[in-house]
Amino acid sequence: MRIIYGILVLGFLSGCMNSTSSGQKYDGGELIEAKCSKCHNLDMPPKSYDNEIAPSMMAVTFHLKDFIKSNDPSSHEAKIVDFVKDYVINPSRDKSFCDKASLDSYGVMPSQKGNVTEDELEAIAHYMYATYDNQKLLKIMAEKQRLASLSLHERVFEQQRCNNCHDIHKDKVAPSFEMIASRYTQKDKATLIKSIKDGTKGKYKGKVLPMPSFKDKMSDKDIDGMVDWILSLKQ
Numbered sequence: 001m002r003i004i005y006g007i008l009v010l011g012f013l014s015g016c017m018n019s020t021s022s023g024q025k026y027d028g029g030e031l032i033e034a035k036c037s038k039c040h041n042l043d044m045p046p047k048s049y050d051n052e053i054a055p056s057m058m059a060v061t062f063h064l065k066d067f068i069k070s071n072d073p074s075s076h077e078a079k080i081v082d083f084v085k086d087y088v089i090n091p092s093r094d095k096s097f098c099d100k101a102s103l104d105s106y107g108v109m110p111s112q113k114g115n116v117t118e119d120e121l122e123a124i125a126h127y128m129y130a131t132y133d134n135q136k137l138l139k140i141m142a143e144k145q146r147l148a149s150l151s152l153h154e155r156v157f158e159q160q161r162c163n164n165c166h167d168i169h170k171d172k173v174a175p176s177f178e179m180i181a182s183r184y185t186q187k188d189k190a191t192l193i194k195s196i197k198d199g200t201k202g203k204y205k206g207k208v209l210p211m212p213s214f215k216d217k218m219s220d221k222d223i224d225g226m227v228d229w230i231l232s233l234k235q
């Protein structure tokens with residue numbers, strides 16, 4: 001019990017919570033979403049750079065980490081936090097690290113005075129520093145590349161765990177994909193798409209478990225691709 005409690009406390013302290021003297025807790029992740037995502041894209045990396053009205057938060061933070069120098073690595077974060085706290089309330093063309101052309105196209109950021117408190121900004125700035133991190137970005141990119149190198153069914157197996165219930169060849173709690181393929185032809189594609197989207201039950205003798213719905217978990221493209229793959233197993 002004490003060990004579990006210890007882990008909980010550690011997890012709490014190492015999270016992005018920022019506790020202030022008033023004892024209130026600020027969640028930088030929630031605050032940045034509420035206060036800054038209207039203009040700044042928060043994804044790392046952003047899925048698209050089209051129609052940007054402000055640089056992405058990743059670009060902003062990498063920029064600040066690059067431009068704001070510190071001889072002492074431990075004070076680097078503090079300097080960046082101070083810059084963010086000041087800039088968001090008192091932005092100006094002179095202070096911005098944005099290059100001139102970008103400033104001309106975005107315009108200077110409107111002051112967020114009144115929209116965000118100093119304590120909230122402190123939590124947001126620490127969150128930015130921790131989240132938009134080069135090592136983290138490299139890991140995310142490497143994982144994206146790994147997933148992209150998998151075939152569609154391998155990736156979907158990994159992401160959706162179809163193979164917890166299904167095997168390609170063998171009967172498990174769910175019918176094998178080969179067995180499913182043997183019942184259908186290309187013209188039944190819509191039936192199988194519907195089964196994956198909505199789930200099914202009672203179609204296969206001896207199967208007591210229902211097939212769960214994947215409507216909210218998978219893209220239409222992935223569902224379509226899985227059905228093509230299953231049908232390709234037909235001998």
Ligand code: HEC
Nearest residue numbers: 035036039053054060063084096097098106107108109116
């Ligand atoms: C109404 C739109 C808008 C909102 C809301 C907004 N920003 Fe900005 N922000 C911009 C634009 C546009 C720029 C680029 C121009 C500039 O540097 O002033 C910018 C630039 C910045 C920069 C300076 C980047 C640099 O290179 O100097 C920081 C830091 C920043 N924003 C932080 C924030 C934070 C933190 C929030 C949320 C509390 C926020 N912004 C909310 C529009 C916005």
Ligand code: HEC
Nearest residue numbers: 160161162165174195200201202203204207209210211226
């Ligand atoms: C929790 C277990 C479980 C998981 C996970 C699961 N299935 Fe199923 N699936 C079943 C069962 C059980 C059936 C048989 C349902 C029946 O008897 O009607 C089934 C049936 C099917 C069928 C045949 C539907 C039909 O109309 O004949 C397809 C296609 C299918 N699953 C695809 C998938 C795919 C693709 C995934 C992963 C995205 C997946 N399943 C994940 C349990 C599961």
